[in-house]
Amino acid sequence: MPTSSLLVPPARLETTTRAQRVTLTRTALLDDLDQANAMHARCSLESRFTRYHAARRSLAPREWRHLCNQANGTTLITVPLHEPSRVIAITHLLRTPVPHVRELGILVEDSWQGQGLGTALAHYAVELARTHTLDCHEITAMTGSGNQRMLSILRGLHARVTGRDGPTLDTVIHVEA
Template identity: 90%
Template structure:
């Protein structure tokens, strides 16, 4: 990621970004969770990136659920979250099922989903 991409990602005007670090190594980023603003009012796009060595340990699931809980707050004023993933990404599909996401489209190997977040 270039410095320009990093600063764009972390710009509050573009959304909310959460950085995850291990307790024993606070200078090491192991995951990034992003709720990106979209052109559609009250809709955010979810992006989660977890370092390979931390995958399969439940971190992505915790971060996804935390992001949905965060989106429920009045400060984000979010009614639904979109998420895109590969149709073969079993881990992310499992996370999305746990969030009761519904598939809204398919473009080749990519699935589009929507998660309702209104309380």
């Protein structure tokens, strides 16, 4: 089994959204599963489908253990600064079978979308890949061709489209050292 690709644990990220809401992003823990699933329940079917390409309602304990295992990459949760038990976003930067490549995934609770939080989380994930991993050269991200918010985020990260499978686009973000 591969060892963790993290040089050091990522620092907590404090973000202020366009609506002046302050959030804190930190490494996800096994104990966060119930709050992560509560966030999934608050997300619309459209948001969950956009993220997973399926109508996922929750994450199973074994999936969460996999996501929280640093040997598999990095999973972050975001909470409102003054409500630390309420997960409002989950960010994944996970290993792929391809050497030196990680996969980015972000789910932001509906009531927090459109405020710049997803953009901040995507930029933070790229920065982590650049500064905290041993061997990440590229980040892949898969999104629907109609997901305008994610496409805008990816354009801001200079992602290039590498493939299309029906309504799904595959993109790559180059990680510079």
